[in-house]
Amino acid sequence: MGIGVVVLSFLLMAVRLWDLQINQGEAMRGLSEHNRIRLRRVPAQRGVIYDRNGVVLVENRPSFDVLLVPEDAGDVGQVAALLGRYLGDGIALDSAAHGQRGRAPYQGVVVRRDISWSGVAAIESRQLELPGVSLAVTPRRLYPFGTLAAHLLGYVGEATPKDLEQRAELRMGDLIGKAGIEQVRDHELRGIPGGEQIEVDAAGRGIRVLAEEPDIPGYSLVLTIDRDVQAAAEESLEGHNGAIVALDPNTGEVLALASRPTFDPNVFASGITAAAWRDLTKDPLRPLTNRATQGQYPPGSTFKIVVGTAALEERVVGLGKSVCCGGGLFFGGHFFRCWRKQGHGCLGFHRGLVESCDVFFYETGSRLGVDRIADYSRRYGLGGLTGLGLGSEEPGLIPDSNWKKRRFGEKWYPGETLSVAIGQGYVLATPLQMASLMGTVASSGIRYRPFVVKRIEGPGASVTEFKPEVAGKLNVSKSTLSSLQAALRDVVQGEHGTGQRARIDGVEVAGKTGTAQAAGAGVAQGGEQGAARRFRDHAWFVAYAPADMPTIAVAALVENAGQHGGTVAAPMARAVMERYLLGRSGQDDTAQQTASRAD
Amino acid sequence: MIRLNRQLVAQIEWFLPVVTCALCALGLATVHSATYDPAHGVDPLVTRQLIWLGIGLAGMVVVLTLDYRTLERFAYFLYGLVVLTLIIVLASGVVGGGARRWLRIGPLTVQPSEPMKIVLILVLARYFSRAQLAPQGMRLRSLTIPLVLTAVPAAVILMQPDLGTVGVLLVVFATMAFVAGARLTPFVTVFALALASGPLLWAYLLKPYQQRRIMSYFNPEGDPLGAGYHIIQSRIAVGSGQFWGKGFLQGTQNQLNFLPEQHTDFIFSVFAEEWGFAGAIVLLILYFALVIRGFVIANRARDTFGALLCLGVAGMIFWGVVVNVGMTTGLLPVVGIPLPLFSYGGSSLVSLFVGIGLLMNVQMRRFTFVRGSI
Numbered sequence: 001m002g003i004g005v006v007v008l009s010f011l012l013m014a015v016r017l018w019d020l021q022i023n024q025g026e027a028m029r030g031l032s033e034h035n036r037i038r039l040r041r042v043p044a045q046r047g048v049i050y051d052r053n054g055v056v057l058v059e060n061r062p063s064f065d066v067l068l069v070p071e072d073a074g075d076v077g078q079v080a081a082l083l084g085r086y087l088g089d090g091i092a093l094d095s096a097a098h099g100q101r102g103r104a105p106y107q108g109v110v111v112r113r114d115i116s117w118s119g120v121a122a123i124e125s126r127q128l129e130l131p132g133v134s135l136a137v138t139p140r141r142l143y144p145f146g147t148l149a150a151h152l153l154g155y156v157g158e159a160t161p162k163d164l165e166q167r168a169e170l171r172m173g174d175l176i177g178k179a180g181i182e183q184v185r186d187h188e189l190r191g192i193p194g195g196e197q198i199e200v201d202a203a204g205r206g207i208r209v210l211a212e213e214p215d216i217p218g219y220s221l222v223l224t225i226d227r228d229v230q231a232a233a234e235e236s237l238e239g240h241n242g243a244i245v246a247l248d249p250n251t252g253e254v255l256a257l258a259s260r261p262t263f264d265p266n267v268f269a270s271g272i273t274a275a276a277w278r279d280l281t282k283d284p285l286r287p288l289t290n291r292a293t294q295g296q297y298p299p300g301s302t303f304k305i306v307v308g309t310a311a312l313e314e315r316v317v318g319l320g321k322s323v324c325c326g327g328g329l330f331f332g333g334h335f336f337r338c339w340r341k342q343g344h345g346c347l348g349f350h351r352g353l354v355e356s357c358d359v360f361f362y363e364t365g366s367r368l369g370v371d372r373i374a375d376y377s378r379r380y381g382l383g384g385l386t387g388l389g390l391g392s393e394e395p396g397l398i399p400d401s402n403w404k405k406r407r408f409g410e411k412w413y414p415g416e417t418l419s420v421a422i423g424q425g426y427v428l429a430t431p432l433q434m435a436s437l438m439g440t441v442a443s444s445g446i447r448y449r450p451f452v453v454k455r456i457e458g459p460g461a462s463v464t465e466f467k468p469e470v471a472g473k474l475n476v477s478k479s480t481l482s483s484l485q486a487a488l489r490d491v492v493q494g495e496h497g498t499g500q501r502a503r504i505d506g507v508e509v510a511g512k513t514g515t516a517q518a519a520g521a522g523v524a525q526g527g528e529q530g531a532a533r534r535f536r537d538h539a540w541f542v543a544y545a546p547a548d549m550p551t552i553a554v555a556a557l558v559e560n561a562g563q564h565g566g567t568v569a570a571p572m573a574r575a576v577m578e579r580y581l582l583g584r585s586g587q588d589d590t591a592q593q594t595a596s597r598a599d
Numbered sequence: 600m601i602r603l604n605r606q607l608v609a610q611i612e613w614f615l616p617v618v619t620c621a622l623c624a625l626g627l628a629t630v631h632s633a634t635y636d637p638a639h640g641v642d643p644l645v646t647r648q649l650i651w652l653g654i655g656l657a658g659m660v661v662v663l664t665l666d667y668r669t670l671e672r673f674a675y676f677l678y679g680l681v682v683l684t685l686i687i688v689l690a691s692g693v694v695g696g697g698a699r700r701w702l703r704i705g706p707l708t709v710q711p712s713e714p715m716k717i718v719l720i721l722v723l724a725r726y727f728s729r730a731q732l733a734p735q736g737m738r739l740r741s742l743t744i745p746l747v748l749t750a751v752p753a754a755v756i757l758m759q760p761d762l763g764t765v766g767v768l769l770v771v772f773a774t775m776a777f778v779a780g781a782r783l784t785p786f787v788t789v790f791a792l793a794l795a796s797g798p799l800l801w802a803y804l805l806k807p808y809q810q811r812r813i814m815s816y817f818n819p820e821g822d823p824l825g826a827g828y829h830i831i832q833s834r835i836a837v838g839s840g841q842f843w844g845k846g847f848l849q850g851t852q853n854q855l856n857f858l859p860e861q862h863t864d865f866i867f868s869v870f871a872e873e874w875g876f877a878g879a880i881v882l883l884i885l886y887f888a889l890v891i892r893g894f895v896i897a898n899r900a901r902d903t904f905g906a907l908l909c910l911g912v913a914g915m916i917f918w919g920v921v922v923n924v925g926m927t928t929g930l931l932p933v934v935g936i937p938l939p940l941f942s943y944g945g946s947s948l949v950s951l952f953v954g955i956g957l958l959m960n961v962q963m964r965r966f967t968f969v970r971g972s973i
Contacts, residue, residue, distance in 0.1 A: 020834060029838070037831065
């Protein structure tokens, strides 16, 4: 019986071979020549990105790429020369020749991306002269508002060999997200490419589609961003380097996240040129850096919110007059200046914060000690990632005595606490962290995790909704919070406040100014006039509004402004809050403006 | 000086090594053709395969010097050793193509699931040869231990995952149980059980790509971009060979990299394209001769263990050929097992040489008066 099975099986195989090689041999031979049955991948449409109100921030447009299959072309040089003539000069002959490396035979090489309509017409009408040349319709990314929210949205680019190695679903030439939302949400946005099995003739022209699999478009994203608020932030930053972050203190939804200098993600969409890439990466101002999440700056006087909270909660100062400022303080043989040379006189917590008296905070800071300051800083989320979910984020730095021992092997000196108390020294924070801090004060001690993606809309009706998440709680008493909130309100609304330029008609605003010495400023103590630009002070303003029932919290930072936070940053924060709360200066109007600028 | 046992040496079989080497030579030539790139000359894979061939021959000679009954004594020890290596592979093996199948030993990567096949044949032959056969044949109960012996390595290999090898182990088990005298009813029971648990296995054990492969067998048009395309391209390659083939190194389908795994699982399409129907039939005749020779030796063996050993090895080669050729010609689903002695792959080659060595071993020690080692 065993022998029978063996004989029968071998006979069956022989019969099958006879059928394939003799009966169908002729037909199969025909199909094998010129690889007559080919696969053509059809890239999926990337998902569309909307703002919170349904305004399209990123979409796709069709574009035509010229593909050359060298095996079909015969004389590649001649075909490339002809193509060059029809499309205008500079056809990338190199890529036609060198594209062969790592390329499977009969796989087309993209010789020109995103050609014009006249180019399409020229190639279509001269098909016969151009064997091996075909056009592929590829969806390209379109950012209708140009630079608007560029750092947040990110950009796309061709998958690198490393990407290909790491992600099996990618193929050479695929576009993937390289930064921002495009990168972090690439899996949701990219969709699944489809493809066609096509039969071609000897010149590589498709005769018929044998089978096809439709592509599955990527999921759409709805962001928490408000396009108008974002535009207001970007407009006010115009001409400066810096960042603005606005968020909803009751949920953590980020309403605007702007960084300057910026770039146009459209430049990346059809393949960035080497020169343009060099310009962007070699620029000393580093326009690709997202200053809102990656820029780490000394928070200056805005840090007094943290020290003030600690001071009240730990009862190291009372609400009555407890410190007297004579324009400075001697400590450990050094003179620590107050920004107001003539001094503030004797004051308590309220005036201390409203008028941002340095001496008051030197004193409270040294009573608290650096470790207690660090504890409260961390409760505000400083010194750690906020968890925004945008990939590139920096944690800032909150020093304490342990940190110094680890880092420098030295003990902490009390004099250093004084610098920390006014947000200088080793302290570093990102604009995003400062906005989150202000949100925590606004929501009476609840710190929500900031987030930018509100909703992912999958195929059909499947929707993933992102809910607010509590990242931490401040855990301080009601009286501490109300004293703090009252003082912050008077920074803007009060007679002696430093942030009066953030006032909005009809809405009460709470905020805090900050003017931070840039790192290394000590070296250039030649006065502000002579200081190099990179040693000039950073200007901060953090705020929330309305003061009694806050719906927006903002942090604005102007890098090396050389001016006070109350002067340059406060009006920026105001503009952003105003746009959100009052929707001023006509939405349609600005939308058109920005759109036409993007063109 | 070593004294040779002249009586034994006189019994050395020549037919098997000649056929085996002929198959290996054709295989090597085809691996060369499948990996040939005019710009780079001979691919390092070919050299590596040549080295493996040498190791295989050495392994065959070593197996010849020992009496196969010595191996019987060590069967469970060897079994335990290989199962252990399989578990090590699972824990710290080399990953390739989405599976963890290999172990790196110095410059070589070894695939322990290949020797597992031989070792399983050894333990099954030992078990079945000693089992007390009921007059009406083996019942389900006496099949339990060999089933467990098979299931343990099969489960570990399934986790790699390597569906093809698991299939070979199961088929080897079935073949040996059947020739050892198992009745048909327990088989039907096991088959029914397997069928019933099919949907569960499908959902929980198979990876999506494996599900796709099986789906594409029943409906190749369903996955035109993946397995469906591979089947079609393989069929075109085989068919376009026609009667005399396109000639050595002249195959276009394989030269142009349309075939997936062209030097391993789809090597037969490369051969059939270049050597045509004529070549493919010669190849099939060689395999047929190998398998039948195995049956003949089993028939003459002096004990049941030897007979079962031969049937196991012959069965393993037979099923390997049927499944592989069936897959490349579109008769069976794409399960990804190599063509015995032909495909690229060192561990498989060495294991098969050891298997052929076992056949020769049983053949030369078939008379009771000749025993012991050489």
